[in-house]
Amino acid sequence: MESFELILPARGPFPVAALPTLRGVVASGNLEVLLEPGQTPDACAITVNTSAQGFRTIWEAVLQDFAERHPVGGLRLSINDAGATPAVVSLRLDQAFDACRSAQS
Amino acid sequence: MSAQIVFDRLFGSSHHQVTVDGHYVQGKAKVGGTEVVVIGTWDKAAVDGALALRIADAILTVVTEDEGRNKRPIVFIADTQGQALSRHEELLGLNGYFAHIARCVDLARRQGHRTVTVVHGEAVSGGFLSFGLLADHVFALPEAQVRVMDLRAMARVTKIPLEKLETLAKESPVFAPGAENYWRMGALEAIWSETDAWPRCLQEALSEAAGNDVRAERGLQRGGRLLAATVAERIGGA
Amino acid sequence: MSGAIMNKTIKRRISYYEAEARQRVAGLVDEGSFTEFCPPDQRLTSPHLARLDAPLAFDDGVVVGRARLGGKPVFIAAQEGQFNGGSVGEVHGAKIRGLLLRAVQEKPAAVLLLVDSGGVRLHEANAGLIAISEIMRAVLAVRAVGVPVYALVGGSCGAFGGMGIVTRLCDRVLMSEEGRLGLSGPEVIETVKGVDEFDSRDRALVWRVTGGKERCALGEADRLVDDDMAAFREAVAALLLQSVAVSGESLADLRAAQARLSARAEQFAEARDGLEIWRARGFAEPKGVPMLTADEFNRQLSAKAQEEVPA
Numbered sequence: 001m002e003s004f005e006l007i008l009p010a011r012g013p014f015p016v017a018a019l020p021t022l023r024g025v026v027a028s029g030n031l032e033v034l035l036e037p038g039q040t041p042d043a044c045a046i047t048v049n050t051s052a053q054g055f056r057t058i059w060e061a062v063l064q065d066f067a068e069r070h071p072v073g074g075l076r077l078s079i080n081d082a083g084a085t086p087a088v089v090s091l092r093l094d095q096a097f098d099a100c101r102s103a104q105s
Numbered sequence: 106m107s108a109q110i111v112f113d114r115l116f117g118s119s120h121h122q123v124t125v126d127g128h129y130v131q132g133k134a135k136v137g138g139t140e141v142v143v144i145g146t147w148d149k150a151a152v153d154g155a156l157a158l159r160i161a162d163a164i165l166t167v168v169t170e171d172e173g174r175n176k177r178p179i180v181f182i183a184d185t186q187g188q189a190l191s192r193h194e195e196l197l198g199l200n201g202y203f204a205h206i207a208r209c210v211d212l213a214r215r216q217g218h219r220t221v222t223v224v225h226g227e228a229v230s231g232g233f234l235s236f237g238l239l240a241d242h243v244f245a246l247p248e249a250q251v252r253v254m255d256l257r258a259m260a261r262v263t264k265i266p267l268e269k270l271e272t273l274a275k276e277s278p279v280f281a282p283g284a285e286n287y288w289r290m291g292a293l294e295a296i297w298s299e300t301d302a303w304p305r306c307l308q309e310a311l312s313e314a315a316g317n318d319v320r321a322e323r324g325l326q327r328g329g330r331l332l333a334a335t336v337a338e339r340i341g342g343a
Numbered sequence: 344m345s346g347a348i349m350n351k352t353i354k355r356r357i358s359y360y361e362a363e364a365r366q367r368v369a370g371l372v373d374e375g376s377f378t379e380f381c382p383p384d385q386r387l388t389s390p391h392l393a394r395l396d397a398p399l400a401f402d403d404g405v406v407v408g409r410a411r412l413g414g415k416p417v418f419i420a421a422q423e424g425q426f427n428g429g430s431v432g433e434v435h436g437a438k439i440r441g442l443l444l445r446a447v448q449e450k451p452a453a454v455l456l457l458v459d460s461g462g463v464r465l466h467e468a469n470a471g472l473i474a475i476s477e478i479m480r481a482v483l484a485v486r487a488v489g490v491p492v493y494a495l496v497g498g499s500c501g502a503f504g505g506m507g508i509v510t511r512l513c514d515r516v517l518m519s520e521e522g523r524l525g526l527s528g529p530e531v532i533e534t535v536k537g538v539d540e541f542d543s544r545d546r547a548l549v550w551r552v553t554g555g556k557e558r559c560a561l562g563e564a565d566r567l568v569d570d571d572m573a574a575f576r577e578a579v580a581a582l583l584l585q586s587v588a589v590s591g592e593s594l595a596d597l598r599a600a601q602a603r604l605s606a607r608a609e610q611f612a613e614a615r616d617g618l619e620i621w622r623a624r625g626f627a628e629p630k631g632v633p634m635l636t637a638d639e640f641n642r643q644l645s646a647k648a649q650e651e652v653p654a
Binding site: 172188204208212261276318 | 594
């Protein structure tokens with residue numbers, strides 16, 4: 001397993017509601033994403049545990065993209081990945097984010 | 106060890122009429138002056154529906170005979186290679202036959218029969234789950250083999266190379282076959298040695314009233330299972 | 344015409360088989376009523392998988408908690424079949440056991456076990472085996488205080504190994520046709536006994552031996568349910584309305600079970616295929632049984648049962 005951490009600056013505060021939230025499953029080609037309240041209001045703290053070796057650059061790109069599309073300030077994001085493609089990773093991140101947002105309305 | 110020698114050593118040669126019929130163990134014995142009923146499997150029995158029904162029937166017979174009387178303890182002898190592997194047995198619902206044995210053991214417990222399992226030979230997987238592991242006290246004789254699956258069979262089924270499994274077994278008591286691991290994890294109360302007086306050990310075990318399932322706590326105390334008790338307690342709202 | 348079509352509500356079937364464990368819980372219980380015990384942010388993960396450098400799940404593959412179903416309080420455990428085959432490891436098993444022990448104290452209307460598991464997690468073999476034995480004791484303890492335990496079997500792993508035994512310790516078993524219930528998986532039997540004994544790639548055969556329709560016909564499952572979340576929910580709600588009083592089994596009950604199981608072994612002494620079970624149960628066209636809808640199957644099965652002279 002490969003593990004790494006990132007802290008990404010956020011473009012705005014995460015609408016904190018219905019946290020923690022989990023989406024996805026740790027199955028081959030899939031991943032689970034856990035959203036929780038984080039420590040830093042203007043950044044997103046991310047931990048990735050992945051069975052796929054050597055894809056850190058791609059992970060950083062996907063996560064960066066996520067942090068740019070959604071306001072993630074004050075969010076902690078934890079991922080258990082079992083070899084999902086970047087497309088599936090993006091999908092799960094969006095699903096997790098949308099789940100929080102719809103729960104609050 | 107032959108059946109006769111094992112039972113002579115367990116009960117004393119003049120204190121039992123326990124016999125083996127193929128893979129099935131049956132009989133009566135005296136432990137510390139108290140009559141006990143002996144039920145079990147022998148010679149690496151592959152437990153199929155027929156053997157399961159024999160075991161269940163023997164338990165129900167004890168419960169029936171002792172209604173309104175002193176409840177005789179039951180000593181289970183476990184020597185099994187696990188469940189019979191057969192399409193026919195699966196079709197007929199072998200898992201259900203095993204659950205039936207389990208309910209019978211539970212009935213005996215609720216009726217006040219004390220239960221002890223003595224593991225001889227092998228105690229594997231489903232065969233062990235169905236009755237052996239359900240007794241109030243579970244002991245192993247020296248040389249007893251306790252495991253989920255033979256490493257060779259595991260290699261064939263999981264397609265993980267045998268050498269990798271053997272390495273894992275050396276590193277991990279949680280994974281490796283062996284009575285010592287089951288002792289450490291709380292499932293076996295004790296492994297008797299050649300020099301122990303087995304009749305006295307049995308008598309001691311049967312002198313305790315049955316209680317709750319304390320195996321997780323025992324696994325924690327012995328350092329073999331550090332999480333089972335604490336996680337169950339956390340969920341349980343304690 | 345177009346107005347009528349626009350007003351029509353289309354009820355979409357949600358496959359129980361395809362759903363994740365958390366989706367099954369959400370689909371079964373009253374909306375918003377589920378509270379998870381030790382939710383994933385508590386990170387009760389498996390140290391044994393970690394040591395083997397295998398991926399972890401924050402909930403170790405099982406969701407446990409309390410909810411309401413049709414207004415009645417239930418405890419629920421849902422295994423995630425997609426994570427390590429829903430297999431039982433030390434933490435996974437302890438979560439289920441903890442739920443059951445809590446049910447002994449709090450006495451909900453029922454405990455629901457959403458079983459989707461091949462049994463013991465081989466990576467944690469010994470811990471898994473002991474855990475399943477502890478779950479067996481705990482299920483019996485819950486039933487002994489009068490709380491029914493209902494098993495739902497409809498996921499891709501079915502209910503095998505020790506979880507196949509646990510399932511049959513429950514008061515009722517609800518299965519979809521897609522579900523399978525047994526002890527040893529077909530691959531294990533084929534590996535050890537050969538392909539003639541059991542061709543694990545013959546999917547139709549596998550389902551004729553351990554699938555929902557065979558189990559219902561045999562009497563190992565109580566009701567066949569459509570592979571549909573709403574259908575499972577309705578079936579559980581119906582059980583809850585019956586308020587089945589449980590108290591652990593009496594000697595008479597177990598003697599009757601012994602007789603039933605003996606009779607079954609005798610009646611089907613040479614059987615190797617579910618077709619023989621269906622034929623014996625009075626289905627006019629055994630080969631056509633896999634094509635029947637759940638409703639039609641249940642209807643025919645109970646019609647045949649009523650025709651039989653009570654023993």
